[in-house]
Amino acid sequence: MFIDDLFSKSWDTENLSSQELLFLLSHPPDSIESLKTIAEAGAISRKRVSGKAEVHGQLALDLAPCACDCKFCSFARVNNIFKDESRISPEESVFYARQHEKNGANAVYVMTTAQYPFGQFIEVSQEIRKNLNPETLMVANVGDQSLERARRIKDAGYSGVYHARRxxxxxxxxxxxxxxxxxxxxxxxxxxxxxTCVEPVGPEHTDEEIVQAILFAASVNPAFSGAARRIEIPGTEIASRGMISELRMAQIVAVTILGTPASVKGFCTHEPCTLGTLAGANLFWAETGSNPRDIEEKTEQGRGLGVHECKAVYRECEWDILQGPSAYLS
Ligand code: SF4
Incomplete structure (x- = not known):
């Protein structure tokens, strides 16, 4: 298999096969082959969005020990990091949402743990919606939902959701x-x-598992796809498995771009970094409030970046920033 032939296929908007994606992932992250993959995917991504990247701003409505026990999440009950539940008020929610809007976020995300009462989520969302500009897009980041509840989310004024099979x-x-x-x-x-996104990737995940996840994400006709590494949360059992490097994550972002149909323009990575965006990530998230990768109650005082900081990371890689509502969710 010749690597340049795979890049030519991608430029010709042909889908790569799982064997071809596996081949691209099999090279060490610091190899010439991997660096070429990063360069090609980065160029393809820039072309798809005319060099304009996006920053979406997320606010969290609650912080609570969560019974879903995702081992990589600081809210998981099993990790015993947050023992008490706390929720922000509707006024605070509106404040954070407007702050993201004012800072130029291309969409505003509202996140809850799976424990947050659905009715309250809808009420707070309606309050946020009323206080944002009509053209500002809202995205829900919530647990699994029935069709009836999905319709209520739509009716509350959301344009999209973030949802991944992790x-x-x-x-x-x-x-x-x-x-x-x-x-x-x-x-x-x-x-x-x-x-959606291929996440959270750790060192124990095989290339086969990663390719499967890339193809699954591609198969759901996503508004955007991407890849993100697992962040080590000190004191958790899963932390002993370690973390992949930013360079490996960039390689996975690049292969995700090459493994996703050309109709998809948006590619996220998290946490924001220059290597990820060099590989073609054109969507970063700014965060306020709680964060499943942080042990600080307010991630803006911890790992979370603000909208301006995300923009600064893009600028380091010579990206422009889209002004106005997200092109991926419109
Ligand atoms: S990732 Fe979501 S569902 Fe899983 S434990 Fe954390 S809050 Fe709960």
């Missing part, structure tokens, strides 16, 4: 993998765009 879903989480796909279908049937 790496080793059902093994490293208590959520059946089929449930994730069912929810994605429900969201789409309700008229919501679904953004």
């Amino acid at each position: 790496m080793r879903e059902g093994t490293d989480t208590l959520i059946p993998p089929e449930k994730r796909l069912e929810s994605i279908r429900n969201f789409q049937e309700a008229g919501l765009k679904v953004g």
